[in-house]
Amino acid sequence: MKFTLSWLKEHLDTDASLSEITEKLTAIGLELEGIENPADAMRPFTVAKIISAQQHPNADKLRLLSVDDGSGNNWQVVCGAPNAVAGLVSVFAPPGTYVPGADFTIKATKIRDVESVGMMCSEKELEISDEHDGIIALPDDAPIGMSYADYAQLDDPVIDVSVTPNKQDCMGVRGIARDLAASGIGTLKPLTLPEITRSGNGPDVRSEDSEGAPAFFATTVKGVKNGPSPAWMQQRLRAIGQNPISALVDITNYIMLDHGRPLHVYDMAKLNGNLVARKAKAGEEVLALNGKTYALDDNMTVIADDDGAHDIGGIMGGEKTGAGDDTVDVLIECAYFTPESIAKTGQKLMLTSDARQRFERGVDPAFLADGLDIATALVLEICGGQASAMTKAGNAPSERRSITYCPDHCSTLGGVDVDSAVQVQILEALGFGVDQTSDAWTITVPTWRRDVVGSADIVEEIIRIKGLDMIAPVALPKSVTVAAATATPVQVLERKLRRTAAASGLNETINWSFISEKEAALFGGDWVLANPISEDLKVMRTSLLPALLSATKRNIGRGASSVRLFEIGRRYFKAKDGSSDEKLTLGIVLSGDKTARDWQSGKSSNFNPYDAKSAVENILSTAGVDVSRLMVMGDAGPHYHPGQSATLRLGPKNILAAFGALHPTAQKAFGIKGDVMAAEIYLDSIPLPKSRATMRSSYAPPSLQSVKRDFAFLLDEMTEAGKIINAIRGADKANITDARIFDRFAGEGVPDGKISLAVEVTLQPRDASFTDEDLAAISDKIIASAAKLGAELRG
């Protein structure tokens, strides 16, 4: 919301400086967005007279002017304007001046070999208008040497504040003045309503849509003469960035900005029959003032005559019936549109306007007749004509709300102890009524404060005017419980795994939660956005891998030779009840060099699927999972290489992780050259500690040394080595503490279709050392267990 200082002072009697005013605006909740003085740019421009004008010796269309700018020097200016003749009073800019309308800085120069010092300016160059046919022509008595800024009275700072959606009253200058007055920055001037001489009946207008447009007031003014609005009005409109159009249109805009009261003017010659506010017919079209046609539905309110809808009620007037230069008789509409209805219509049509902004916040329902009077008086004053009586069709909901308020709420909620008398003073200055007959006050809310509904709102009014800097910090009471954890076990797990992953050389990334439909075709997706910001960010991911793979591709493209990335984030599924089922997941991608080329080996090495397995097992171990007990099964997913991937499961249906080499098709889809290893760990499947007890089971390290024995087996190459290891571990659980594969061999000496597997078994004696018989017995059990899987001991 923009306004000028002089405009504010029409409503506010104050001696406060500009900076006092702008600081106060921010302090009371009207945040200063900017402040600008149009005079600043105009200060170097001066009123100057052309003493003489001679033909340029080298150019037919140019003249040599001698210009008196009151400085005592006469400047030689080369000028091409046809109206640059001796005696003309115009505007001169010396060298060094920045010309805003032409975006350049004047330099002393030679034009066709003749020196030119400074410039005579057109209206366009000063951004007064688009006029550029000649230089500015000022009256002959304009004082030579005066700054143009002073001459044109431009020294009027433009203040821009942001008005929060609750503050409809501050969508007009008068409301801002009222807030400032309440904060002690001056006095609100009384509003003098005009006396209007009327004749004849008011126009026949009515509302058939009591829900969308409960009140429709109107007056006609006949015999007007439309034309440019007066200079003072144009100057104010222009200062705040509105283009003056014509007196009739400017008047309605001016009142909207001055009082937050939108109005609309119809050219009666363009109307057929009486105006009525009604619901639109489904599909009915309106050609709006912005030149666009809008198709409406039957929840939207329009202003229509016998020919049809002209106006999207409260949002935008129609192109066909607006006032023009030749308008003679006008009808001025002042209606009350229901905020909710305006909001819905505006959202649906995706149409914003100054009127909508005000109606949807809720204009003052008690200011229809006054607003219309002010508009009528201005039309009569500026355009002449004869006003009719005012028609008041319907009623705006203008009952004043009552709120029970205890003055100590200001300190118990707002944290500021404000004296009762000061509270009353602030509230009354803002237009509230205060009845103090009992301890709990009864506050009457002004009609322009639709947002104030409860005691907390009253507290806000008082403390915002008093100043939030009055609030003294008060320590939160220390919580009663000592040393209670504030993070949930899942959060603790997430933090731990993040740092485990980072410690193992992986770099954490945070990727978009949405992926493209193309990626979703490979990885799946339950939630598809209706209004994505781009096609690449459309489907909520059900895997962390697509985004990690895209990041891998980007890194390779930037020359990275080794890519180790991870992310901890959610995958998004749809639950049966239509709500969101979000699963916390850790995703890993490894690509490029596992080890770089170095002087020892002379070559680099690549990641293989076991690196993915290692990463997964390392992280799961940190999570407290006994990795040796996990089932290794298939079904890692279609985006993995079917022969080089697996899942790790706690039970047949409880998948903790999937890992492996990426499927060549997926790899190609992401445009990555070279092998890619990937993994996902499903944090929500990892069992959390059941007990919060800190005590561990008792343990003393065995006093006897462990014994190692090696075995070599021949087995079918399709037999999973992991199963052999599990069988050996299970062969004698009391004595066998570990079994490790240390060699795997196929080829010479091993029959076709078989492999040789060498296993080191660790045996831990408990109470006494193993005897040869003990060892032989354990050995037999190991061999027997392996034999069940078809493995035979190598001789």
Place this chain on the structure above:
Amino acid sequence: MSDIENIQNTYLAKVEAAADIESLDAIRVAAIGKKGEISLLLKTLGKMTPEERNVQGPIINGARTMIADAIAARKEALETAALNERLTSERLDMSLPAPQSHSGSVHPVSQVMDELTEIFADLGFAVAQGPEVEDDWRNFTALNIPETHPARAMHDTFYFPDKDAQEREMLLRTHTSPVQIRTMMEVAKRTEGKGEPIRIIAPGRTYRSDSDATHTPMFHQVEGLVIDKAIHMGHLKWTLETFVRAFFERDDIELRLRPSYFPFTEPSAEVDVGFSVEKGKRIIGGDRQGKEGGENGGWMEILGSGMVNPKVIENCGLDPNEWQGFAFGCGIDRLAMLKYGMDDLRAFFDGDLRWARHYGFDAHDVPTLSGGLSGKGAAA
């Protein structure tokens, strides 16, 4: 010179001249081995008369001892020389690079979330979470933002065509505030409407359909909520001051509350933090001045806050006449940028390894209060 003396000198000379362990050993065998010349001489002692033995014994034994000592000394010298030679030949160029271990990194947003969790844990705040795919009732309506409220238009919301079982529109949460709703509703349900004190923060991903140099369609927020019986704006101000000072790790940070409007708080305040300018960068805290000309310091908006609107408390099933409190919300990405000096938000979500190595954190830099959140320890 006796014969024995001659023999002795001959062997001593040989020992001295022995070039390696092998020839030394041969000399040892020849001289004092089982059948060595001296050993044989020793055996002759037995056949001598006591008088002869008294004379010859010390001479022969003396010769043996001298030779044995000489061999031992020579052996040590030869071994030392051999070791020195080996060591010389085994020299490695220790300036050659060793195999590199790979150090990963923690994303600054994760690091900052851990920092926030740590700060607020000390104040008794638990961490709460909620879904990112949310329903419009919890994201808007329950927060006192009805469908037609202008504030809804201010949130550029991502919608799904789907509705949940209660016919609520599904969307991507535009802020972390629905976690307030979930937390209060859960408390209301668990206590059968009686209520109990609440202190939570809720960090997480949030979404708005906005994309330019300073906005990304996905970003991070942290929400704070305190519900109790006698909580007022003074507590809010203290909490925010404590949080901001702890987070930026300096005490000279000023806060400024400005009246504002959020449908879910009443009264509402935006919070500015004072900044100074040092070496062309904005530094949170200090005297709000510029150091060497150029831009001056001032106020920077960093979060929104207020007293929870009684309607919101009521919407969650708690009695607003009994319970009141405050809430605040703050952008985590921005906090990270202000503290650690990144200037491009988009880089947060690009996964560039070079960026991760520069701005990321070592896995072991776990924020702690004793070590200083950023791990620098106490000031000297």
